[in-house]
Amino acid sequence: MSRHRTGAETERLRKYRPDIQGMRAVAIMMVVSMHCGILDIHGGVDVSFVLSGFLIGGQLFAEIEKTGKVSLTKFWARRFRRLTPPMAVVIVGTAALAWVYGSPLKFRDFMADGLAASLSFMNWRLVETGTDYFANDGSQSPYQHFWSLAIEEQFYVVAPLVLVAMVWISRKIFRNRALVALFLMAVIGGSSYLGWAQTAENQPLAYFSTHTRIWEITCGVLLALAAPLAARMNRGVAAVVSWLGLGTVLVTAMLITEHTPLPGYAVAGPVIGAVMVIAGGCANPRFGAERLLDNPVLDFVGNVSYGWYLTHWPLLVLWPSITDREFSFQDRLRVAVLSFLVAVLLHYVVERRFKKNVQWVARPWKGVFTGGFTTAGTAGAMVLATIIPLNLATSSGSTLGVGFTSQASVEEAVQRTKLSATVQGALQDAPKSHSTHGCIDDFEVTTFTMRDGCVAGDPDGAKTLVLMGDSHAWQWNDVYHEIGEELGVRVVTITKGGCSPQVYRIVNPNVNRAYTECDTWRESAFAELKKIKPDVLVIADRARQEANRTGAKAAFEVFKDTGAQLVYMTDTPQPGRNVPDCLATHMDNTALCNRKQWQALEYTEFRAMEREVAEEYGAEIIDTTPAFCAVDVCPAVIGDQIVYFDNSHITSSYSKTLKPFLQPALEEVLNKA
Numbered sequence: 001m002s003r004h005r006t007g008a009e010t011e012r013l014r015k016y017r018p019d020i021q022g023m024r025a026v027a028i029m030m031v032v033s034m035h036c037g038i039l040d041i042h043g044g045v046d047v048s049f050v051l052s053g054f055l056i057g058g059q060l061f062a063e064i065e066k067t068g069k070v071s072l073t074k075f076w077a078r079r080f081r082r083l084t085p086p087m088a089v090v091i092v093g094t095a096a097l098a099w100v101y102g103s104p105l106k107f108r109d110f111m112a113d114g115l116a117a118s119l120s121f122m123n124w125r126l127v128e129t130g131t132d133y134f135a136n137d138g139s140q141s142p143y144q145h146f147w148s149l150a151i152e153e154q155f156y157v158v159a160p161l162v163l164v165a166m167v168w169i170s171r172k173i174f175r176n177r178a179l180v181a182l183f184l185m186a187v188i189g190g191s192s193y194l195g196w197a198q199t200a201e202n203q204p205l206a207y208f209s210t211h212t213r214i215w216e217i218t219c220g221v222l223l224a225l226a227a228p229l230a231a232r233m234n235r236g237v238a239a240v241v242s243w244l245g246l247g248t249v250l251v252t253a254m255l256i257t258e259h260t261p262l263p264g265y266a267v268a269g270p271v272i273g274a275v276m277v278i279a280g281g282c283a284n285p286r287f288g289a290e291r292l293l294d295n296p297v298l299d300f301v302g303n304v305s306y307g308w309y310l311t312h313w314p315l316l317v318l319w320p321s322i323t324d325r326e327f328s329f330q331d332r333l334r335v336a337v338l339s340f341l342v343a344v345l346l347h348y349v350v351e352r353r354f355k356k357n358v359q360w361v362a363r364p365w366k367g368v369f370t371g372g373f374t375t376a377g378t379a380g381a382m383v384l385a386t387i388i389p390l391n392l393a394t395s396s397g398s399t400l401g402v403g404f405t406s407q408a409s410v411e412e413a414v415q416r417t418k419l420s421a422t423v424q425g426a427l428q429d430a431p432k433s434h435s436t437h438g439c440i441d442d443f444e445v446t447t448f449t450m451r452d453g454c455v456a457g458d459p460d461g462a463k464t465l466v467l468m469g470d471s472h473a474w475q476w477n478d479v480y481h482e483i484g485e486e487l488g489v490r491v492v493t494i495t496k497g498g499c500s501p502q503v504y505r506i507v508n509p510n511v512n513r514a515y516t517e518c519d520t521w522r523e524s525a526f527a528e529l530k531k532i533k534p535d536v537l538v539i540a541d542r543a544r545q546e547a548n549r550t551g552a553k554a555a556f557e558v559f560k561d562t563g564a565q566l567v568y569m570t571d572t573p574q575p576g577r578n579v580p581d582c583l584a585t586h587m588d589n590t591a592l593c594n595r596k597q598w599q600a601l602e603y604t605e606f607r608a609m610e611r612e613v614a615e616e617y618g619a620e621i622i623d624t625t626p627a628f629c630a631v632d633v634c635p636a637v638i639g640d641q642i643v644y645f646d647n648s649h650i651t652s653s654y655s656k657t658l659k660p661f662l663q664p665a666l667e668e669v670l671n672k673a
């Protein structure tokens with residue numbers, strides 16, 4: 001398996017690679033720039049995966065070649081002394097920040113995330129919760145970025161065991177590294193195929209799971225195996241390869257956008273580019289990309305890159321709560337700079353101290369024990385944090401509280417700045433105040449099926465009213481149920497999350513692709529409408545930028561053909577942030593959770609267009625804005641009711657108080673039917 005190396009090859013296969021240190025700096029700057037919204041550039045994590053695979057693979061192969069085995073205690077001690085102490089500091093420090101500045105409603109979920117991060121399975125927790133990594137709606141966890149570290153640490157646990165076994169088998173069969181290379185290529189092929197295939201079916205699984213990402217690290221390991229061959233490359237060719245690799249990383253990273261289906265095929269660009277930079281650098285060419293990458297600035301950034309990765313994301317997520325203001329571009333720059341300074345401090349005070357600890361080098365078992373103890377201690381701290389009593393009042397049956405009574409109640413709400421005891425008591429239950437009647441289909445559903453759960457109001461009513469739309473129609477279900485019961489009307493719900501009933505081509509942000517499930521579902525829903533033959537058809541959907549007059553008219557042609565009296569409800573205002581979280585952190589100044597009407601009524605031109613089309617087809621218009629906004633402000637609390645249960649949808653409890661607002665208009669339409 002081993003062979004004698006020439007002096008030239010030994011000189012080329014250097015122990016320290018300035019180009020890799022420079023690429024480490026490039027990767028972290030790409031990550032921070034993308035996360036902070038400074039540059040729309042992607043692929044930094046993918047480059048880091050390749051670098052980690054090459055460095056760790058190189059260490060393992062060198063030890064195997066020298067001794068025929070791998071000292072697991074030494075290997076794991078090296079990993080623990082580099083990774084665990086800074087990680088523990090950031091996990092615990094983030095918990096403290098979340099307690100002081102974050103929403104009490106999310107604190108326990110955050111601590112559960114911190115526990116997952118400390119035990120290195122954060123990526124699987126994100127898969128379980130179906131997290132959209134690129135969401136910008138306040139749903140992000142300050143521990144979300146630990147997903148990539150979890151994959152690397154899972155690799156560190158398994159890789160030495162697998163590689164030692166494969167090297168031993170390869171020696172027995174081929175007496176060289178052929179079987180190891182074949183095994184690594186099989187992992188790369190299988191994992192990359194799974195990542196590509198799963199992106200369209202289950203984007204969170206494809207993005208966060210180990211088996212769909214491990215190919216990127218394995219590319220680095222395979223390159224480490226082939227490093228002696230790469231070192232024999234012609235230096236002129238090697239220089240060209242390294243420059244082309246750096247260009248590939250940067251160009252493909254800029255071509256990837258937040259709308260690109262990831263990981264999919266797109267991450268291959270940064271991965272291949274990183275492989276080319278490293279492979280070219282193996283030959284140590286005089287005029288390669290190292291000429292640019294080897295400089296004091298990138299060297300310093302590379303040294304603190306781990307700490308910068310750890311610190312920038314928690315600050316980014318918690319910064320709006322810390323500053324109590326809209327998150328501006330200047331704030332994003334502040335987060336990038338401040339997190340870098342904290343990373344420098346973390347590097348010199350924590351990371352270097354443990355990394356250079358002589359005892360850990362001389363007695364590896366101490367490093368393993370200390371790492372395990374630190375991990376257990378951090379995990380224990382997260383568990384203890386989940387049982388800390390939250391600084392919130394308990395529920396006091398506030399769902400019975402008064403909400404909307406008239407326009408005057410909305411005007412009065414604009415002037416209020418403190419939460420009543422009733423509203424404080426409702427805070428913990430507010431995120432769960434969803435509609436309990438009617439039905440809504442999930443993202444995966446492609447065909448609407450009529451079922452008992454979709455019927456509300458009076459099931460035996462003489463007249464049938466259909467409420468059709470997306471989740472902004474579903475949010476009205478409970479009040480429609482009460483109106484239907486009182487008026488003796490059968491209410492049928494036909495709704496699907498994120499799917500406009502109007503014929504728009506929608507891109508679903510959860511998978512970053514065309515929402516084809518909506519297109520097929522809509523067709524089946526139209527067919528069901530013709531069967532039902534409703535007396536009244538109410539259309540409600542979220543205002544969206546995909547809206548167009550052609551699609552709206554196509555839908556209203558179908559609606560008109562049903563023969564039903566048509567009603568179009570204008571979309572509810574958008575609060576712009578998670579309202580229960582905001583109220584929980586600003587109980588003495590709830591005005592910070594209100595929004596200006598011009599901001600809340602987003603996509604005004606599309607709203608106006610949809611309303612015009614509805615009027616062209618004879619629909620009655622129910623303008624919902626007066627029930628939510630007054631004097632140019634849309635308050636988060638009206639009366640004793642929290643208006644929204646998240647950053648978009650109204651609470652069931654508030655919707656029920658709008659019965660006097662809706663019922664007269666609906667009753668008039670029903671009388672015409």
